[in-house]
Amino acid sequence: MCKKLACLISLALVLFLAGKAPAATNIEWTDGDSSNHLWTSPDNWNRGEVPDGDYAAFIRGSVAAEATSPIIEAGIAVNVVYVIINEGNSDYTSYLRMTGGTVSATNFFIGWDAAAKGGVEGVFNMSGGTVDASSLQMGPGGGSGRFNLDSGTFSTATLSMSSTSLLNVSAGTLVVNGDAVSEIQGYIDSGLIIAYDGFGGTLHVDYDVTNKGKTTLTATSVLNPEPADGGIATPGAVELSWTLPDPCTPGQPVDVDVYFTDDYDALKMFTDPEAIRVVSQQNVTSVVVQTQRKRQYYWAVDTYLGGDDPNNNPLFGPIFSFYVDNRAPQVDAGADIVTWLPEGPRTVPLDATVTDDEAYTVQWTVVSEPVAGSAVVEAATAEDTSVILSAVGRYVLQLEASDGEYTGSDTVTIGVFNDRCEAAQAQPDYEPLVGDLNGDCRVDEVDLALLQENLGQDNSFTEDWAFGEVSEDWVFDDVGLKTCLFVSESSTAVPDPKDEILIGYLQDRYAVDIATGDDVKAHVYSVDDLKVYDFIFVSESASSTDTRDLKGAPVPIFYTESWAAKWDVGGWVPTNDSPTYYGNTTVDETVVKIVDGDHPLAAGFATGTEITLVTDSENATDYLTYAVPQVDHIPVAVLAADETKVVVMGIEAGTAIYNEQSVKDGSLTTAARCAAVGINANANNFITDDAFALIQAGIDWILADGN
Numbered sequence: 001m002c003k004k005l006a007c008l009i010s011l012a013l014v015l016f017l018a019g020k021a022p023a024a025t026n027i028e029w030t031d032g033d034s035s036n037h038l039w040t041s042p043d044n045w046n047r048g049e050v051p052d053g054d055y056a057a058f059i060r061g062s063v064a065a066e067a068t069s070p071i072i073e074a075g076i077a078v079n080v081v082y083v084i085i086n087e088g089n090s091d092y093t094s095y096l097r098m099t100g101g102t103v104s105a106t107n108f109f110i111g112w113d114a115a116a117k118g119g120v121e122g123v124f125n126m127s128g129g130t131v132d133a134s135s136l137q138m139g140p141g142g143g144s145g146r147f148n149l150d151s152g153t154f155s156t157a158t159l160s161m162s163s164t165s166l167l168n169v170s171a172g173t174l175v176v177n178g179d180a181v182s183e184i185q186g187y188i189d190s191g192l193i194i195a196y197d198g199f200g201g202t203l204h205v206d207y208d209v210t211n212k213g214k215t216t217l218t219a220t221s222v223l224n225p226e227p228a229d230g231g232i233a234t235p236g237a238v239e240l241s242w243t244l245p246d247p248c249t250p251g252q253p254v255d256v257d258v259y260f261t262d263d264y265d266a267l268k269m270f271t272d273p274e275a276i277r278v279v280s281q282q283n284v285t286s287v288v289v290q291t292q293r294k295r296q297y298y299w300a301v302d303t304y305l306g307g308d309d310p311n312n313n314p315l316f317g318p319i320f321s322f323y324v325d326n327r328a329p330q331v332d333a334g335a336d337i338v339t340w341l342p343e344g345p346r347t348v349p350l351d352a353t354v355t356d357d358e359a360y361t362v363q364w365t366v367v368s369e370p371v372a373g374s375a376v377v378e379a380a381t382a383e384d385t386s387v388i389l390s391a392v393g394r395y396v397l398q399l400e401a402s403d404g405e406y407t408g409s410d411t412v413t414i415g416v417f418n419d420r421c422e423a424a425q426a427q428p429d430y431e432p433l434v435g436d437l438n439g440d441c442r443v444d445e446v447d448l449a450l451l452q453e454n455l456g457q458d459n460s461f462t463e464d465w466a467f468g469e470v471s472e473d474w475v476f477d478d479v480g481l482k483t484c485l486f487v488s489e490s491s492t493a494v495p496d497p498k499d500e501i502l503i504g505y506l507q508d509r510y511a512v513d514i515a516t517g518d519d520v521k522a523h524v525y526s527v528d529d530l531k532v533y534d535f536i537f538v539s540e541s542a543s544s545t546d547t548r549d550l551k552g553a554p555v556p557i558f559y560t561e562s563w564a565a566k567w568d569v570g571g572w573v574p575t576n577d578s579p580t581y582y583g584n585t586t587v588d589e590t591v592v593k594i595v596d597g598d599h600p601l602a603a604g605f606a607t608g609t610e611i612t613l614v615t616d617s618e619n620a621t622d623y624l625t626y627a628v629p630q631v632d633h634i635p636v637a638v639l640a641a642d643e644t645k646v647v648v649m650g651i652e653a654g655t656a657i658y659n660e661q662s663v664k665d666g667s668l669t670t671a672a673r674c675a676a677v678g679i680n681a682n683a684n685n686f687i688t689d690d691a692f693a694l695i696q697a698g699i700d701w702i703l704a705d706g707n
Contacts, residue, residue: 024054024055024056024080024081024082025054025055025056026055026056026058027045027046027047027049027051027055027056027057027058028045028046028058028060029044029045029046029057029058029059029060029063029064029069029070030043030044030045030046030063031044031063031064031068031069031070032044032045036071037068037069037070037071038070038071038073038076039070039071039072039076039078040076044070051078051080052078052079052080053079053080053081054081054586055080055081055082056080056081056082056084057078057080057082057083057084058084058087059083059084059085059086059094059095059096059122060084060085060086060087060088060089060092060094061089061091061092061094062091062092064085064086064092064094064095064096065092065093065094065095066093066095066097066123066125069094069095069096069097070096070097071097071098071099072096072097072098072099072100072101072103072129073098073099073100073101074099074100074101074128074129075100075101076100076101076102077101077102077104078101078102078103078104078105079103079104079105080104080105081105081106081107081586082105082106082107082108082109083096083103083105083107083108083109083133084109084112085109085110085111085122085123085124085145086110086111086112086120086121086122086143087109087112087114087120088112088113088114088115088117088120089120090113090117090118090119090120093121093122093123094111094121094122094123095122095123095124095125096122096123096124096125097125097127098124098125098126098127098128098129098131098152099127099128099129100128100129100152101128101129102129102130102131102132103129103130103131103132103133104131104132104133104587105131105132105133105134105587106133106134106135106584106586106587106623107133107134107135107137108131108133108135108136108137108156109122109137109140109145110122110123110124110136110137110138110139110145110146110147110165111123111138111139111140111143111144111145111146111162111165112137112139112140112141112143113139113140113141113142113143113144114141115141116141116142118142119144120141120142120143120144121143121144121145121146122143122144122145122146123145123146123147123148124145124146124147124148125148125150126147126148126149126150126151126152126154126172127150127151127152127172127264127321128151128152129152130152130153130154130155131152131153131154131155131156132155132156132587133154133155133156133157134156134157134158134584134587134623135156135157135158135159135160136154136156136158136159136160137160138159138160138161138162138165138167139161139162139163139164139165140160140162142162143162144162144164144165145161145162145165145166146165146166146167146168147165147166147167147168148168148170149167149168149169149170149172149173149174150170150171150172150230150319150321151170151171151172151229151230151321152172152173153172153173153174153175154172154173154174154175155174155175155176155214156174156175156176156177157176157177157680157682158176158177159174159176159180159183159184161187161192161193163190163192165192166192166193166194167187167192167193167194168193168194168195168196168197169193169194169195169196169201169203169217169218169219170195170196170197170201170219170221170229170230170318170319170320171219171228171229171230171231171320171321172218172230173216173217173218174216174217174218175211175214175215175216175217176214176215176217177213177214177215177498177682178213178214178215178489178496178497178498178682179207179208179215179497180207180215181205181206181207181215184205184215184217185205188203188205193217195219195220195221196219196221196222196318197318199221199222199315199316199317199318200221200222200223200245201219201220201221201222201318202219202220202222203217203218203219204217204218204219204220205217208497213497213498221318221320222243222245223242223243223245223301223317224242224243225240225241225242225299225301225320226239226240226241226242227240227322228322229320229321229322230321230322231322231323232322232323232324232325232327233291233297233322233323233324234324234325234326234327234357235291235292235293235324235325235326236290236291237288237289237290237291238288238289238290238291238322238324239286239287239288240258240260240286240287240288240289240299241285241286242256242285242286242301243285244256244283244285244303245303245305246305247305247306247307248305248306248307248309248312249306249307252306253283254283254303254304254305254306255281255282255283255303255304256279256281256282256283256284256301256302256303256304256314257277257279257280257281257301257302257304257314258277258278258279258287258299258300258301258302259273259276259277259278259299259300259302260276260278260287260289260297260298260299261276261297261298261299262295262296262297262298263276263298264296264298264319264321267298267299267300267319268319281304291324292324293324293325293326294324294325295323295324296321296322296323296324297321297322297323297324298319298320298321299319299320299321300316300317300318300319300320301317301320302314302315302316302317303315303317326357326358326403326405326406327356327357327406328356328403328406328407328408329354329355329356329360329401329402329403329406329407329408330354330355330356330408331352331353331354331399331400331401331408331409331410332352332353332354332410333350333352333397333398333399333410333411333412334350334351334352334353334412335412336412336413336414336415337412337413337414337415338414338415338417338423338426338427339389339414339415339416339417339423340416340417340418340419340420340422340423341389341390341392341416341417341418341419344390345388345389345390346388346389346390346416347378347386347387347388347389348386348387348388348389348414349384349385349386350364350377350384350385350386350387350397350399350412351384352383352384352399352410352412353383354383354399354401354408356401356403356408358403358404358405359403360401360402360403360404361381361401361402362381362382362383362399362400362401362402363380363381363399363400363401363402364377364380364381364382364385364387364397364398364399365377365380365397365398365400366395366396366397367396367397367398367411368394368395368396369391369393369395370391370392370393370394370395370416371390371391371393374389374390374391374393374395375387375388375389375390375395375397376388377397383399387414389414389416391416392416392417392418393415393416394413394414394415394416395413395414395415395416396411396412396413396414397411397412397414398410398411399411399412420441421439421440421441424441425439425441435447435451437450437451438450481509481510481511482509482510482511482534482535482703483510483511483512483513483532483533483534483535484506484510484511484512484513484533484534484535484536484537485512485513485515485525485530485533485535485536485537485555486499486502486503486506486512486513486514486515486536486537486539487515487516487517487519487520487536487537487538487539487542487547487550488503488514488515488516488517488539488541488542489516489517489539489541489542489543489681495514495516496539496541496681498539498541498681498682498684498685499539499541499681499684501684501685501687502537502539502560502684502687505692505695506537510534513533516542516546517542517543517546517547518546520542520546520547520549520550521545521546521547521548521549523549527553527554530550530553530554530555531554531555533555534555534556534703535555535556535557535558535699535702535703536550536553536555536556536557536558537557537558537699538550538557538558538559538560538561538564539560539561539681539684540559540560540561540562540563540625540678540679540680540681540684541681541684542561544561544563544564544566544569545566545568545569547561547564547569548568548569550569551568551569551570551571551657551668552571552657552668552669552670552671553671553672554671554672555671555672556672556673556674556702556703556705557672557674557675557702558674558675558676558677558695558698558699558702559674559675559676559677559678560625560676560677560678560679560681560684560695561625561676561678562582562583562624562625562626562627562646562647562676562678563578563582563583563625563627564627564676565581565582565627565628565629566581566582567658567660567661567662568661570657570674571631571657571658571659571664571668572627572629572630572631572633572651572657572658573627573628573629573630573631573658574630574658574661574662574663574664575661575662576661580628581627581628581629581630582625582626582627582628583625583626584623584624584625584626584680585623585624585625585626585639585641585645586623586641587623588623589623589624589639589641590612590613590614590615590623590624590683591610591611591612591613591639591640591641592610592611592613592624592637592638592639592640592647592648593608593609593610593611593637593638593639593640593643594606594607594608594609594610594611594636594637595607595635595636595637595638595643596634596635596636597609599634599636599650600697600700600701600704601634601636601648601649601650601675601694601697601698601701602636602637602648602694602697603690603693603694603696603697604693604697605690605693605694610640611637611688611690611691611694612688612690612691613647613677613679613687613688613690613691613694614679614683614686614687614688614691615686615688623680623683624639624647624678624679624680624683625647625678625679625680626639626645626646626647626678627645627646627649627676627678628644628645628646629646629649629651630658630664631651631655631656631657631658631664632651632652632655632656633646633649633650633651633655634649634650634651634652635648635649636648636649636650636694637649637694647676647677647678648676648677648678648694648698649675649676650673650674650675650676650698650701650702651670651673651674651675652670652673652705653669653670653671653672653673653705654669654670655669655670656668656669657669657670672702672705673701673702673705674702675698675699675701675702676698677691677694677695677698679691
């Protein structure tokens, strides 16, 4: 029988997609290499090469059955535009297996029913490694996608699931950009996300806790396995332990069968259970097994709960795993320290703790110091030692421990002040004493003398006005500033955290009000309300469809959302066909080329200059947005990798735009200028100075039109 092989449930949420393959070089999995099923074998692909860069990797058909599907293992790095596990093939369920390595993809599709045939199913089994994607789409077009997240980490900017898709989380981690808690909770409530194949698990969702600015999804098993699922154990004798569930009949013992192996398929397919069984129907909560270094092990606990239901006797449990290896040393360099210089250098003790199963050595180093040579560690190879500090300022010291194979490290920060009062005043919770007039951290006769000397004096103005100096640093509540309406994403956090840097930039220069896409869609702002503002700034974080009512608005508009090109939003293109007329660039396509250096929108950059707009090589959503306008427009900068895609542009007031789909009859024109610098909101924190120069040039240009 197939004991651990979970059945794929059928699926179906409608997700709008064009009914054709994405714009990239298509390559098909053929499993042509008889010696292996590795992704990195050129013979396993129809082009005789391994997909890399501008490729859409299709995995479908009989060659993508589970036993012959691609394998991504440790040491393999995949970098493609699209990973598509089944696209339109209803005859076979297609699989992709990942046990380690890395994947970087713009879009990751599981079960894409591109032609709306029905019955299209795709399965992604991930038991290790990391995936970074701009979007994870499960069952797009009405297909069916199953994702078994047994281990590893999958990070994505967005997540979408059809109504019959299934995300099964075990020891793996899903990370979604922004606050996606309500979206994920909705999928959980609908039964689309489960823990441990439904064998008694708990899902955990948090925002801005595990990962700053992101939503994290994990799961724990009701059996509380030790070693922890997906964890690490030391080689040799390892105790497997678990928590017994309650029996169907109170008071009766719960017996278990326990299976243990280093062969995942042996446990999953369950072809020879006797060969891997280590406990046979006993009422126990642990068993000791022998392990070897550098191996992955798998185990399962089946429970006999009693009662009349044969499915409970035994109740098959999920598969747990752990890796056996030498653990890296755990290093604690100690708590941060605040001190001061009495009359010379200060000797500060360093109290560190290192924990490791092997013998280890340590090394203290000075990472930073206010003056070169002002920090001297007395015994740099001792765990507990002292450091001599001779200058005021901030010091950072690092302790690194090595067991010959792995290293661990931690830092301690030391703040050194001139005296004990200055040290106290530097603390965030410092509150001065009432009556400490001279600020020396104590109330004494000196303070009393100061009070008596000034008692009864009054230095306030005595008239309604007076002559005096007005500092450039003073803020007068935005008096005389241009006004801006900033449109951000419709989310529980207003404004969207991704927009904080952009908003801060604008608030330094303009009087800014903040609205959401929902506000615009709900007609919170009338035409007269909009006329109050000098310009509108629409962030890419706002849904383009929420801003339709700004089409033809009588106020200049600046966009970082090039999807505003849609015929029913900005009216720059005849149909809402992406990627033909608008879309996102691929990951790391962040360089644009100036094509009209003479225009003010170019911010002084010469024609032919290539400019990086965002810089963050570790960000999975490090990309721009572009448009291919079909109306009169001013192209200023295009994507360096594809010069048909316009990233920086302007449109003059009075330009005819599309009033209906594929209809541009001149009856609708722009009432004011608009400009765009296409930057995905997930990259807002990494906008370069050059990009801000282009943004400012765009704002200046739209405001110069009589505003």
